[in-house]
Each structure stands twice: as C-alpha cells, then as structure tokens.
Amino acid sequence: MSESFQPGDARRFENAIRRFDEENARDPNSERSDGVDRPRELVYSQWLTDWVLKLCPEASEELRLGARCQHLCRWMVPRDSYPMTRGGYLQWREGLKKFHAQRAGEILREVGYPAEIISKVQNLNLKKGFPHDPESRVLEDALCLVFLERQFGQLASKTTDDKMINALQKAWKKMTPEAQKLAQQLTYNFREKGLLEQAFGKTE
Numbered sequence: 129m130s131e132s133f134q135p136g137d138a139r140r141f142e143n144a145i146r147r148f149d150e151e152n153a154r155d156p157n158s159e160r161s162d163g164v165d166r167p168r169e170l171v172y173s174q175w176l177t178d179w180v181l182k183l184c185p186e187a188s189e190e191l192r193l194g195a196r197c198q199h200l201c202r203w204m205v206p207r208d209s210y211p212m213t214r215g216g217y218l219q220w221r222e223g224l225k226k227f228h229a230q231r232a233g234e235i236l237r238e239v240g241y242p243a244e245i246i247s248k249v250q251n252l253n254l255k256k257g258f259p260h261d262p263e264s265r266v267l268e269d270a271l272c273l274v275f276l277e278r279q280f281g282q283l284a285s286k287t288t289d290d291k292m293i294n295a296l297q298k299a300w301k302k303m304t305p306e307a308q309k310l311a312q313q314l315t316y317n318f319r320e321k322g323l324l325e326q327a328f329g330k331t332e
Contacts, residue, residue: 179270194252269307
C-alpha cells in the first residue's frame with residue numbers, strides 16, 4: 129500500500145488482497161515475468177494493479193480490490209467449456225465476468241467486507257458502469273494497456289492480421305485519450321508496429 133492510501137480497515141484490505149493472490153497462485157498455467165515462471169493469473173493481477181495505480185494513484189479501495197480480482201481463478205472456466213463459435217465466445221466472456229464476481233464476493237464476505245463494498249467491486253468485475261462510471265473507465269484502460277504491453281505480441285504471433293487489427297480497433301475505442309497516449313509510448317516490435325499502423329489507419 130502507498131503511504132497516502134488508507135483503506136477503511138487496513139487488516140481487512142490486506143487479507144482480501146492476500147486471499148485473491150492465494151487463489152490466483154493456484155493457476156496451473158505459467159507466465160514468465162522478470163525471467164521467472166509464475167502462476168499466470170497471479171502475474172496478470174499484479175500487472176493490472178500496477179496499471180490501475182499508474183493511471184489513478186488515488187484509486188479507491190473498491191477499485192484496487194476490483195483490479196486484483198478481475199480475472200480471479202480464470203483458468204477454472206476454460207474457453208472450450210462453451211461452444212467454439214463466435215456466439216460461444218461471447219457466452220464464455222459473460223460467464224467469466226459472473227464467475228469472477230461470484231468468487232470475489234465470496235472472498236470479500238469471508239474477510240469481513242460489507243455488502244455495499246462487495247457490490248461495488250462486483251460491479252467492476254461485471255463492467256456494469258462502463259463507460260459512464262469513472263472507476264470502470266480506469267479499469268478498462270488498465271485492461272487495454274496490459275493487453276498492449278504484455279499480450280499483444282504473443283497473440284499476434286498466432287492470429288491473422290485481420291483479426292488482430294479488429295481487436296486493436298475495439299480496444300482503442302474503449303480507451304480514454306490519456307490511456308491512448310500511454311499506449312503510444314509503449315515499445316512494439318516491427319510486426320506489432322505494422323499492425324498498429326494498419327489498425328489506426330482504418331479508424332475514423
């Protein structure tokens with residue numbers, strides 16, 4: 129925690145973060161981070177938290193909790209548990225949001241959070257207030273920036289150009305101008321730069 133951030137109950141907040149991290153540390157999939165293979169969703173939650181705090185150093189307790197549990201236990205709902213179609217993909221994404229919100233609520237209740245705070249965190253999981261709620265915008269910006277900084281290259285290596293360009297355009301439209309400026313400052317390889325140029329060349 130930063131010195132300026134004061135949660136309503138420091139012990140309760142720390143317990144919630146610890147429990148989220150414990151759950152995500154069970155991920156059987158690994159992600160290389162700083163030269164070390166670690167549980168993927170644990171690493172992802174830390175990347176997302178870092179971006180949220182870069183974008184909004186004064187982030188509320190609910191937003192910090194929401195960032196840490198956004199992909200909570202994601203591996204437990206694999207993509208192939210839904211039909212491998214476009215419609216199945218959309219159903220999977222909706223199912224994931226509800227699953228994350230449910231798991232987050234269980235842990236927050238376990239460590240003693242009141243219903244009002246739990247509801248706010250779950251609404252962030254569910255993206256209920258986007259794009260009108262400012263905290264949902266910060267979280268969406270952070271999600272897009274994690275994608276561009278950490279996942280873009282790997283996804284581009286196994287995805288057609290057309291699909292990648294479409295994904296980039298969709299992500300860009302969700303982002304605030306401030307987040308777009310930060311995205312332009314990230315480092316990209318030659319192919320990634322080409323895809324970005326094609327994507328933005330096609331946007332209005």
